[in-house]
Amino acid sequence: MGLRRAAPPLPAVVVSYAESGTHRAQSTHMAKPTLIIVTGLPCTGKSSLARKLAGRLGLPVFAKDLIKEALFDTLGWGNRAWSRRLGVTSTAVLFALVESELAAGRSCIAESNFHPEHDTARLRAIQQRTPVAVAQVLCVTDGQVLVERHRARARSGRRHPGHMERQLVEELRPLLLRGRLDPLDVDSVLIEVDTTDFAQVDDAALAARLAELLRGAQ
Numbered sequence: 001m002g003l004r005r006a007a008p009p010l011p012a013v014v015v016s017y018a019e020s021g022t023h024r025a026q027s028t029h030m031a032k033p034t035l036i037i038v039t040g041l042p043c044t045g046k047s048s049l050a051r052k053l054a055g056r057l058g059l060p061v062f063a064k065d066l067i068k069e070a071l072f073d074t075l076g077w078g079n080r081a082w083s084r085r086l087g088v089t090s091t092a093v094l095f096a097l098v099e100s101e102l103a104a105g106r107s108c109i110a111e112s113n114f115h116p117e118h119d120t121a122r123l124r125a126i127q128q129r130t131p132v133a134v135a136q137v138l139c140v141t142d143g144q145v146l147v148e149r150h151r152a153r154a155r156s157g158r159r160h161p162g163h164m165e166r167q168l169v170e171e172l173r174p175l176l177l178r179g180r181l182d183p184l185d186v187d188s189v190l191i192e193v194d195t196t197d198f199a200q201v202d203d204a205a206l207a208a209r210l211a212e213l214l215r216g217a218q
Helices: 046-057 064-075 080-103 116-129 143-156 165-178 203-216
Strands: 004-006 017-020 034-040 061-063 108-111 133-140 188-194
Touching: 034 046, 034 116, 034 203, 046 061, 046 108, 046 133, 046 203, 061 064, 061 080, 064 080, 080 108, 080 116, 133 203, 143 165, 188 203
Parallel strands: 004 188, 034 108, 034 133, 061 108, 133 188
Antiparallel strands: 017 188
């Protein structure tokens, strides 16, 4: 079973974060890259947060939806089954890109709605092959707020049509009402970010905390 280590407390002014996990001692005698995972349900703001963290930390970000949309544009789109198939493919490509960066000794950010039942084994395999520190940033949001955000996004037409947002409104409703995904069950630092009110999310403080973790992995 993987272990999640709690990060030291964030500054008191940051009220939108909750941290949990289990401490595990680790050696710091050799430099190793850090993988920052930004995860959460649809419409929790994980994509926006990942981009902000990438800018503040100077790290590349690999996002599942960017890969999936490139596949839509190349291979086409049509029905829910095809979208799911490309989603699985996109996740596999994302992990391959991430592992390539980590194997070269470079830290990076991976953003997706990672699911423990599918993605824990993949990340554990990377951890076994490559010395890497992992931090999970889990975006959580009030469930009803998520449902309303998703409805608004579906109506807006902002997303690539291959995602079939309008058809997903009712399908995703029970999941969105949970307000959260479970984190991946891997050895990592876990930081929960409450994104119910985006205005209260202090991405600068979060980036500073992650920068400390990046320095600590060296």
